[in-house]
Amino acid sequence: MSVLFMLLQVVVLAVLAPLVAGVIKNTKGKMQSRRGPGYFQVYYDLRKFFKKDNVFSPTVSWIFKAAPYIYFATALGAAALVPTLLFDRGLHYDNIFVLIYMLGLGRFFLALASLDAGSSFGGMGGSREMFINILVEPVLMLTLFTVALRANGTGMSQMASASASSGISLSAILAAIAFLILTVAETGRIPVDNPDTHLELTMVHEGMVLEYCGRSVGLIFWGSALKQLVTILLMVNFFLPWNPAGSLPPVVWMILKVLVIAVVLAGIETSTNKMRLFRLPGLLIATGCLSLLAIIAM
Amino acid sequence: MKEYKTIPAAELRETAYQLYADGKNGLMSMFANDERQLNGNYAIYCLFSVGKSMQVIKAVLKEKGKLEFPSITPKISGAAWYEREIYDMFGLKPVGHPDLRPFALHENWPQGIFPLRKDFNNKTPVPTAKKEFPMAGVEGEGVFQVPVGPIHAGIIEPGHFIFSQAGEDIIRLDAKLFFLHRGIEKAIEGAPIERAFYQVERISGICTVAHSLSYCQAIENIAGVTVPPRAQYLRALVSEMERLYNHVGDIGNLCAGMGFAVGIMAGARLKEDIMRVNEALTGHRFLRGMVVPGGVRLDINDQLSAEIRSMLDKLIPDFNEMIELFRGNDAYLNRVETTGIVPRQAALDLGVVGIGARASGVDVDIRRDFPYGCYSSLKFDVPIYTSGDVAARLWVRVDEVAQTVNLIREILEKMPKAKGPLKAAIPVIKPYSSGFGWCESPQGNNIHWLMVGENNTVYRLYARAAAYPNWPALTVAAPGNIIPDFPLINKSYELSYACVDR
Numbered sequence: 065m066s067v068l069f070m071l072l073q074v075v076v077l078a079v080l081a082p083l084v085a086g087v088i089k090n091t092k093g094k095m096q097s098r099r100g101p102g103y104f105q106v107y108y109d110l111r112k113f114f115k116k117d118n119v120f121s122p123t124v125s126w127i128f129k130a131a132p133y134i135y136f137a138t139a140l141g142a143a144a145l146v147p148t149l150l151f152d153r154g155l156h157y158d159n160i161f162v163l164i165y166m167l168g169l170g171r172f173f174l175a176l177a178s179l180d181a182g183s184s185f186g187g188m189g190g191s192r193e194m195f196i197n198i199l200v201e202p203v204l205m206l207t208l209f210t211v212a213l214r215a216n217g218t219g220m221s222q223m224a225s226a227s228a229s230s231g232i233s234l235s236a237i238l239a240a241i242a243f244l245i246l247t248v249a250e251t252g253r254i255p256v257d258n259p260d261t262h263l264e265l266t267m268v269h270e271g272m273v274l275e276y277c278g279r280s281v282g283l284i285f286w287g288s289a290l291k292q293l294v295t296i297l298l299m300v301n302f303f304l305p306w307n308p309a310g311s312l313p314p315v316v317w318m319i320l321k322v323l324v325i326a327v328v329l330a331g332i333e334t335s336t337n338k339m340r341l342f343r344l345p346g347l348l349i350a351t352g353c354l355s356l357l358a359i360i361a362m
Numbered sequence: 363m364k365e366y367k368t369i370p371a372a373e374l375r376e377t378a379y380q381l382y383a384d385g386k387n388g389l390m391s392m393f394a395n396d397e398r399q400l401n402g403n404y405a406i407y408c409l410f411s412v413g414k415s416m417q418v419i420k421a422v423l424k425e426k427g428k429l430e431f432p433s434i435t436p437k438i439s440g441a442a443w444y445e446r447e448i449y450d451m452f453g454l455k456p457v458g459h460p461d462l463r464p465f466a467l468h469e470n471w472p473q474g475i476f477p478l479r480k481d482f483n484n485k486t487p488v489p490t491a492k493k494e495f496p497m498a499g500v501e502g503e504g505v506f507q508v509p510v511g512p513i514h515a516g517i518i519e520p521g522h523f524i525f526s527q528a529g530e531d532i533i534r535l536d537a538k539l540f541f542l543h544r545g546i547e548k549a550i551e552g553a554p555i556e557r558a559f560y561q562v563e564r565i566s567g568i569c570t571v572a573h574s575l576s577y578c579q580a581i582e583n584i585a586g587v588t589v590p591p592r593a594q595y596l597r598a599l600v601s602e603m604e605r606l607y608n609h610v611g612d613i614g615n616l617c618a619g620m621g622f623a624v625g626i627m628a629g630a631r632l633k634e635d636i637m638r639v640n641e642a643l644t645g646h647r648f649l650r651g652m653v654v655p656g657g658v659r660l661d662i663n664d665q666l667s668a669e670i671r672s673m674l675d676k677l678i679p680d681f682n683e684m685i686e687l688f689r690g691n692d693a694y695l696n697r698v699e700t701t702g703i704v705p706r707q708a709a710l711d712l713g714v715v716g717i718g719a720r721a722s723g724v725d726v727d728i729r730r731d732f733p734y735g736c737y738s739s740l741k742f743d744v745p746i747y748t749s750g751d752v753a754a755r756l757w758v759r760v761d762e763v764a765q766t767v768n769l770i771r772e773i774l775e776k777m778p779k780a781k782g783p784l785k786a787a788i789p790v791i792k793p794y795s796s797g798f799g800w801c802e803s804p805q806g807n808n809i810h811w812l813m814v815g816e817n818n819t820v821y822r823l824y825a826r827a828a829a830y831p832n833w834p835a836l837t838v839a840a841p842g843n844i845i846p847d848f849p850l851i852n853k854s855y856e857l858s859y860a861c862v863d864r
Contacts, residue, residue: 096623097631184508188845255693258621262515266621266846336693337622341530341846343696 070144077143077297081289082106084296084326091330106289113282121275124180131177132276132283138170139287142294147220147301148318158220160208163298164201167291171197174284178272185264189271192341196256196268199348200249207246207355210239211302213362220301228305238358240303245351247299247325248332251292255339255347266338296325366420371406374421375432378408381419382438387412388726389434389713391809392444393824394452396480398425400794404454406431407811407824408441409798416732416798423454433459440713440831451478461498466540469495477548478822484548498536500526505533508845512541519859530844535837542863550820555581555812556655556788558820562810566860567648569827571597571604572803573861574653576810576825579734580799581655584814585791593657593784594736595777599770600644600652601801603670606766607636608804609759610681612856616756619850620697628684632677639673642666657785667774674767685760698753702839702851705750712838713831716806717762718855721747721754728800728807735801739776742769752854791818803828805856827861 086103093100120129145163171193178190212218215226230236249256252269264271273284300321307317339347369377381387391409398404404423409416421431433456435442445456446465453476456462464471472491476482499507505528512520522538546565550558563574575597582589589597614629637647644652644660652658662670688694704714709722719726727744729737745761747754796813806828815821832855839851 092623096627098627184506184510188508254621260623261618261621263619263849264515265510265848266619334624336691337617337620337625337697339693340697341844 073148074140074144077146077148077293078140078286078290081143081293082110082286084293084322085289087323087326088330091327092333095330095334106285110282110286113285114279116278116282118278118280121181123182124177127173128177128180128275129280131173131180132280132287134173135170136283136287136290138166139290139294141166143290145220146294146297147224148297160212160218160220160223163220163294164204164208167294168197168201170287170291174272178275181275183275185267185271185274188265189267189269189274192268193272195341196249196344199345200246203242203348203352203355204246204250206352207239207242207358208302210235210355210358210362213359224301224305227302232306233361235358235361236303238354238361240299242351242354242358243299243303244325244328245347245354247295248329249348250295251329252288253329254333255336256344258338293322296322299325366407366418368420368422371421371423371431374406374408374419375434377419377421378410378434378441379437381408381410381412381417382434384437385710388710389438389440389444390416390807391811391824391826392441392448393811393826394448394454394478395813395822395824396452396478399480402426404429404452406448406454408434409809409811411731414731429453430455430457432457435459439711443830443834450476452476453479464493464495466543468538468540469493477545480551482548484545495538497522497524497538498534499524500533502528504528512538519863521859525840525845525848527845530846532840532843532845532848535840535848537833537836539833539859540863542859544863546864547823547825550823552815552819555791555814555818555820558823559655562823562825563650563653565825565864566827566858568608568858569604569803569805569808569861570648570650571600571653572801572808573810573825573827575601575735575801576799576808577812577823578653578655578799579801580797580810580812581788581791581814582786583799584795584797584812585788587656587786587788589657589735589786590782590784591736591778592661592780593786595773596658596660596662596784597653598736598740599662599670599773599777600649600658602766602770602773603636603640603643604649605802605804606763606770607633607640608856609763609766610636610677612804612853613756613759613763614684615856616698616752616850616853619853620694622694625684625687625694628680628687632680632684635673635677639670642669654785656788657783659785661780661784667777670770670774674770678767681763688756695753697847697850698756698854699749699751701752701847702843702854703750704835704839706748708838709750709835712834714806714835715831716802716804716828717755717758718806718832718835720745721758722750723748726807727802729802732800734799736773736776740769740772752850755854788818793817794821796822805829805858805861806832825864827858827864829858829861833857833862 086106090100090103142163145158175190175194178186211223211227214230215223252259257268261267276284300318304321307314388411390411394404394406396404402425406421408419423429423431431454433445435445436458445459448454449456450465450467470490472489475488505526508525508527510523512522520541524536525532526534546561550561562577563570565573611629611633614626617625640649641647652660704722706723709719709724723746725746730744742765745758747757791814793816798811800807800809808828809826811824813821840848
């Protein structure tokens with residue numbers, strides 16, 4: 065039974081992920097005194113991509129062709145594991161490490177593929193993505209430990225219920241801020257990366273996937289949107305778990321919180337500009353300090 | 363100015379070095395002309411600014427002699443591009459030039475065909491050649507060559523860049539431009555000067571007024587025509603409108619180099635407001651068709667000048683609000699400050715003009731230094747910054763917007779009443795007389811040299827836009843920065859491809 069629920073959750077999240085991406089894009093447009101693309105624009109884009117053929121450079125190996133599928137599959141896997149309140153699954157193997165490194169596997173293959181085509185932009189994007197990842201990963205683990213310590217375990221359902229029952233504290237607030245910055249970094253947004261740029265020389269994630277087109281790029285975009293939703297859900301579950309007492313069911317609260325975070329992300333992207341690449345370590349060290357403080361304050 | 367100091371080509375180096383006086387004076391422009399039909403010579407003209415005057419050297423090469431001249435690049439770095447172009451277009455070899463790779467004519471252009479010589483017919487097809495076009499780069503362990511372009515992701519013109527990089531750091535940058543060279547200078551040879559005007563005006567969109575103004579002033583200088591006073595003010599008005607929309611748009615565009623969307627949008631919106639007034643003023647958003655040889659085509663009435671004034675009144679608070687977004691914003695300032703520094707000496711050596719020069723502490727503005735039209739009776743300051751970085755180029759633009767807004771108001775106030783026609787007739791010009799026309803375009807000074815042929819036709823036009831001496835500054839600005847900062851550095855110069863692809 066639980067496997068069926070898991071599959072259902074994957075389908076629901078995969079279907080909704082482009083909508084969340086669309087909400088962010090639209091809100092960003094509104095905040096920047098534009099009209100912004102419609103909420104469903106990402107779906108139309110995906111439909112367009114899936115109607116198109118792949119074009120591969122004759123120099124690429126199987127890694128380049130397989131990477132989009134692996135990337136998408138790891139995003140699906142992460143979506144299967146992330147705790148949602150949609151279904152009570154009674155799972156015991158939803159370990160946070162599995163989820164984080166599932167996403168890491170997808171990124172690893174994309175970085176390999178970025179080198180495969182031999183274009184200079186791909187290599188630059190890949191190396192920058194890995195540079196940022198090296199900084200993000202330890203801080204991410206540290207931040208998640210603040211929740212894991214409270215839960216005495218690394219099972220995600222366990223962590224989610226532990227942080228829900230622990231109430232608002234200084235530690236929780238610090239950890240929430242740290243995770244918000246990490247969400248910005250993980251989803252490739254300003255000030256870390258700029259998802260809207262056409263300037264190849266400045267690209268990170270976009271540079272890495274620049275050689276892809278058609279169905280492959282559709283899978284990558286969809287996978288990215290799904291990964292983004294999973295990251296937002298982690299934020300909701302672990303760092304914003306409290307629901308005001310009221311008649312609304314928890315699921316509705318969760319959806320509202322996802323939307324609020326989407327708007328906050330759009331706001332962060334609008335409010336500032338991209339950082340100089342080599343200033344990023346400073347930002348992430350500060351984030352690491354926040355999570356350390358969160359652990360100390362516990 | 364109509365006096366040229368004529369010397370044999372062999373003496374060019376000494377004479378030019380003397381005038382240059384180790385950098386005390388500047389080389390403003392250098393070009394060649396095929397005058398074999400007139401006197402059996404090729405001529406190379408060098409325009410220097412010497413203190414408060416302009417001086418021209420005319421170096422003459424005998425047709426029958428060796429087609430080479432001593433290069434002046436070894437001491438005057440700013441001549442490097444001019445001499446390479448002369449070599450490409452006329453086959454006159456600058457001996458001792460340190461870098462004589464192909465320039466405007468790429469690897470597909472056959473050897474030994476020189477398009478600006480009079481015996482080259484631009485109607486005959488040219489066979490495709492397979493030469494080499496070597497690009498400069500650095501080799502070594504851990505150094506990579508990153509080719510970028512010629513086709514870019516944005517809707518911009520083609521240019522091929524090669525970065526030699528170690529990690530993210532740029533060690534060297536080389537650029538291959540002129541992919542869309544249109545041969546306009548050749549195409550208008552033989553055309554009546556008043557018709558050729560339309561092609562000259564269309565060299566580049568963002569410098570429409572600058573190119574047409576320089577060209578018209580060259581004609582008027584040669585013909586000795588005085589432009590009616592009101593027309594002079596109207597010309598200054600459209601010049602300043604061009605500067606205004608360019609600067610406001612460029613300041614907004616700079617934000618695209620760092621993904622600051624609010625700034626991009628604010629700049630685009632303000633630029634649009636100005637361009638709508640441009641359209642009301644001239645019927646064209648890029649101010650085309652206003653300046654014509656002898657004067658201007660259109661007058662303005664009180665309603666239009668009120669419209670311009672109210673646009674300015676509305677623009678200033680909005681513009682200042684946009685600038686406040688940058689001034690107090692550490693994240694923004696961190697990106698622009700110390701990025702892409704061009705030291706003052708490098709700017710002087712390369713003969714950088716306009717925004718690029720004024721941001722590196724070089725105090726030049728051709729409107730003030732060599733006034734034309736009504737500029738001698740207008741009051742304005744020339745903002746100078748000394749840090750030479752992206753921020754300095756930004757603040758020069760910001761300060762110039764304020765100056766330009768004041769200038770437009772002053773022009774509207776001082777504009778003399780309409781008396782008679784706004785356009786002086788161009789008389790029949792004595793064949794083969796020549797002269798310069800210049801103006802300050804939004805990016806820097808724009809210099810045209812015209813030689814008129816029989817029956818008021820164009821014998822030779824040389825159009826040097828501000829972008830031409832500024833492009834090489836990029837190769838100084840970029841090294842030492844990281845690759846992701848390059849688009850920002852590039853945008854801070856806002857170099858036009860079309861202006862050099864003339």
